[in-house]
Amino acid sequence: MTVKGSSVPRVSAAQARRLLMGAQGLLSDPDRAATPAVVLDLVRRMGFVQLDSINYVERAHHLTLTSRLHTYRREHLARLLERDRSLFEHWTHDASAVPTEWFAHWKPRFTRSAARIRAxxxxxxxxxxxxxxxxxxxxxxxxxxxxxxxxxxxxxxxxxxxxxxxxxxxxxxxxxxxxxxxxxxxxxxxxxxxxxxxxxLPELHRAPAPAEEEHTEWACSNALERLVVATPKELAEFWASIDLARAKGWCDEAVREGRVVPVLVEPLTEGESKPRPAYALPDWERRLKRQPERR
CATH class of the missing domain: 1.10.10 (Arc Repressor Mutant, subunit A)
Known part of the structure; x- marks a missing residue:
C-alpha cells in the first residue's frame, strides 16, 4: 500500500522524536524507585536492552537503564538474567537482554542461524x-x-x-x-x-516455534508499539528477525484492518527533502497529548 495524498496525516520530526522517546521510557519519571520488577517492566517497554562489553566509564546497558531510571543498580539486571531468568541474553541486531516470555520468537532465528553460520x-x-x-x-x-x-x-x-x-x-x-x-x-x-x-529453561525449550505468520504479527506489532511511528524497514530491523517483504505485507494488512494508519513524517534531517511515508498506531495523536511537555 502506498502512503500518499493530502488526506494522510502528517507527523512533524519533533512529534516523531517525542513519540519515540515516550515509547522508549525516556519521558517517564526517572526518580521513581527501582526494583527488579520495575527494571523488567522497563526492558519490556523498550523491547530489549543491548549488552556491551566496552567499559570506559560504564557498560552501555547500565547507562541505558540509568538514563531512564536513576536509582537503577547493576544488581537489578544481574538478578533478572541470572537468578529470576525473566530476561535471557540473545541476538537482536546485537547481543541483548530480552524478556524471557518472548523466547519462542527466537526459535525461528535459531533455525536460520545454523545454516548461516555453517556457510x-x-x-x-x-x-x-x-x-x-x-x-x-x-x-x-x-x-x-x-x-x-x-x-x-x-x-x-x-x-x-x-x-x-x-x-x-x-x-x-x-x-x-x-x-x-x-x-x-x-x-x-x-x-x-x-x-x-x-x-x-526446560518448558520454553520444549515449546514449539511459532508459525511464520504468528511470528511476523508478533515482530511487527511489538516493534510498532515501541516506535509508534515507523517505516516497514524500521519494523523489520527492530528485532532483526523478519525481512522487509514480510514487514510490508504486515503493514498493508494492518491498515486494511484499521490497526495502523498511514502517515507522512516530515524530514528528520537536513539531507531529506520530502516527507517519508510511514505507519503509526491509530492513537498516536492521543499519545502525544498525554506526554509531558519537557523532561
Whole structure:
C-alpha cells in the first residue's frame, strides 16, 4: 500500500522524536524507585536492552537503564538474567537482554542461524573442517560437567583467543548458543557462562516455534508499539528477525484492518527533502497529548 495524498496525516520530526522517546521510557519519571520488577517492566517497554562489553566509564546497558531510571543498580539486571531468568541474553541486531516470555520468537532465528553460520567462511576457517567434532565435544562436556566458559576448554591450536581469532571451542560454543542449544546463565568478567537450554529453561525449550505468520504479527506489532511511528524497514530491523517483504505485507494488512494508519513524517534531517511515508498506531495523536511537555 502506498502512503500518499493530502488526506494522510502528517507527523512533524519533533512529534516523531517525542513519540519515540515516550515509547522508549525516556519521558517517564526517572526518580521513581527501582526494583527488579520495575527494571523488567522497563526492558519490556523498550523491547530489549543491548549488552556491551566496552567499559570506559560504564557498560552501555547500565547507562541505558540509568538514563531512564536513576536509582537503577547493576544488581537489578544481574538478578533478572541470572537468578529470576525473566530476561535471557540473545541476538537482536546485537547481543541483548530480552524478556524471557518472548523466547519462542527466537526459535525461528535459531533455525536460520545454523545454516548461516555453517556457510560463513570465517567460521569454517576457525573450525578447520572439524566443525561437528568440536561441536559434539563441547556439547558433551556441558552435558556432563554443567555450565562452562570458553576458557574452560583447552586451546588446541595455540591461536590467539581474542575475538578476531576465536579458538574452535569458542566458535562451537557460540554456534550452539546462536542455534538455541545453549543459553548464557551468567557472565564472569563479562565472559559468557554457557549451559544447556533444556536444563535452564526446560518448558520454553520444549515449546514449539511459532508459525511464520504468528511470528511476523508478533515482530511487527511489538516493534510498532515501541516506535509508534515507523517505516516497514524500521519494523523489520527492530528485532532483526523478519525481512522487509514480510514487514510490508504486515503493514498493508494492518491498515486494511484499521490497526495502523498511514502517515507522512516530515524530514528528520537536513539531507531529506520530502516527507517519508510511514505507519503509526491509530492513537498516536492521543499519545502525544498525554506526554509531558519537557523532561
Amino acid at each position: 560463513n567462511g570465517w567460521w569454517q576457517e576457525r573450525m578447520g573442517g572439524d566443525a561437528d567434532r568440536y561441536i559434539d565435544a563441547v556439547r558433551a562436556r556441558i552435558v556432563k560437567e554443567g555450565p562452562l566458559r570458553s576458557q574452560d576448554f583447552e586451546h588446541e591450536r595455540g591461536q590467539s583467543s581474542a575475538w578476531w581469532g576465536w579458538k574452535p571451542q569458542k566458535a562451537a560454543l557460540e554456534y550452539l548458543w546462536h542455534t538455541g542449544e545453549l543459553v548464557g546463565v551468567r557472565r564472569e568478567k563479562f565472559q559468557k557462562v554457557y549451559d544447556l537450554t533444556e536444563r535452564v
